[in-house]
Amino acid sequence: MKRLFCLVLPLFLLSGCAQSYRIENQAHAISMGIDWHNGSMIVSVQAPNLGAPAGKKGESESSSYQIYSARAENFETAYNILQSTLPQQLNLTHLKTIVFSEEFARSDQFIRTIETFMDVFLVTGSASVIVTEKTAQTLIENQKPHIGIRLSITIPSMLSYHADNGYIPITTLSALYTGLKGRYSTVLCPLADTATDSDIKNDPFMPGSIPREGDNKNEYMGACVFDREKMVGILNGYEMQLCYFLMGESNRIADFASPFAMRVSTRKKRDVKMEITQDQVNIRITLYLDIATLEDGADLSAIEKRLVIDFEKVMDKCKDMSVEPFGFARCAARQFKDNRAFEDFDWLQKFKEANVEIRLRVNGES
Numbered sequence: 001m002k003r004l005f006c007l008v009l010p011l012f013l014l015s016g017c018a019q020s021y022r023i024e025n026q027a028h029a030i031s032m033g034i035d036w037h038n039g040s041m042i043v044s045v046q047a048p049n050l051g052a053p054a055g056k057k058g059e060s061e062s063s064s065y066q067i068y069s070a071r072a073e074n075f076e077t078a079y080n081i082l083q084s085t086l087p088q089q090l091n092l093t094h095l096k097t098i099v100f101s102e103e104f105a106r107s108d109q110f111i112r113t114i115e116t117f118m119d120v121f122l123v124t125g126s127a128s129v130i131v132t133e134k135t136a137q138t139l140i141e142n143q144k145p146h147i148g149i150r151l152s153i154t155i156p157s158m159l160s161y162h163a164d165n166g167y168i169p170i171t172t173l174s175a176l177y178t179g180l181k182g183r184y185s186t187v188l189c190p191l192a193d194t195a196t197d198s199d200i201k202n203d204p205f206m207p208g209s210i211p212r213e214g215d216n217k218n219e220y221m222g223a224c225v226f227d228r229e230k231m232v233g234i235l236n237g238y239e240m241q242l243c244y245f246l247m248g249e250s251n252r253i254a255d256f257a258s259p260f261a262m263r264v265s266t267r268k269k270r271d272v273k274m275e276i277t278q279d280q281v282n283i284r285i286t287l288y289l290d291i292a293t294l295e296d297g298a299d300l301s302a303i304e305k306r307l308v309i310d311f312e313k314v315m316d317k318c319k320d321m322s323v324e325p326f327g328f329a330r331c332a333a334r335q336f337k338d339n340r341a342f343e344d345f346d347w348l349q350k351f352k353e354a355n356v357e358i359r360l361r362v363n364g365e366s
Contacts, residue, residue, distance in 0.1 A: 027047040027090050030095060031095065033137050040071050041071070049064055074109070097159075099140060101134070111180060118173075123173065125173045142218050144216050159220065180226060186228075193218075203236060205239075221237035222240050235314070284357045291363060
């Protein structure tokens with residue numbers, strides 16, 4: 001009898017699991033935003049409203065999600081405030097996106113907060129990171145699901161679509177952390193903005209300035225660039241497309257902003273040749289491209305020359321920011337006997353002063 005009691009007792013203990021750990025008693029955030037203003041951090045989370053009734057046909061789906069915010073001097077305190085004021089226990093293990101305002105991404109608080117995410121809190125490393133030019137709270141408030149599709153599915157599919165066209169990179173929190181801490185290439189994150197009527201439409205490749213209309217005000221275009229501590233610059237959508245080719249990771253460019261109506265695609269992998277001396281780095285990168293124009297009689301030679309100039313401008317822009325997102329560092333590291341020798345070489349400084357030659361082989365040229 002005593003043995004039977006010992007076997008049955010754990011079953012009663014398991015069935016009495018604390019209510020706060022049940023799924024219906026937790027706020028499973030799908031998006032989190034962080035803003036930094038006047039020395040204060042504003043943390044916002046967006047979570048499904050599990051108690052909301054199913055939306056009727058034609059009814060706004062915004063009521064299916066709730067947004068909670070807290071202001072404090074750091075993330076830890078803001079998180080504790082949210083935990084103490086939400087009607088449910090906050091759970092960050094199912095985040096789909098983490099949105100940083102540009103002001104926060106450029107602040108000295110950025111690297112410390114990322115380290116806190118990874119070392120202290122249960123923030124999933126698979127969440128996609130986004131930087132917005134306005135506030136993160138504004139971007140989250142304007143997120144809308146596709147008709148009949150949950151927001152948790154809408155956001156990843158939307159980011160994937162924009163990345164397939166080369167307009168943005170896709171970066172997870174884990175990849176961002178690795179890039180900030182790594183010794184090789186620096187990291188890029190997608191750039192977003194919420195369009196308003198007051199935005200000046202002066203760059204069709206910048207979010208918030210795209211010449212289009214629609215109910216969804218959020219726009220994703222371009223990338224923000226990080227060094228080892230924080231954001232240091234921006235690439236617009238066209239520059240990001242060019243970056244994809246230089247990184248050897250792109251399939252195509254939809255060049256709708258140029259005077260040429262064309263599509264550009266890769267025929268085979270890029271070829272990178274590198275010569276390193278004690279004081280100088282020489283890089284020659286060859287891109288094998290196929291160019292298809294929609295206009296008869298287009299001057300392919302003129303298009304090729306313009307593309308080379310555009311590639312060189314992107315390369316120089318990254319040099320000026322002292323960042324190297326192209327993956328050249330891994331090629332360079334192979335020429336050193338160990339990691340210490342490569343670190344002593346100071347790759348980012350040497351890349352800033354490197355001679356880079358870009359060659360194109362267009363439409364079948366070998």
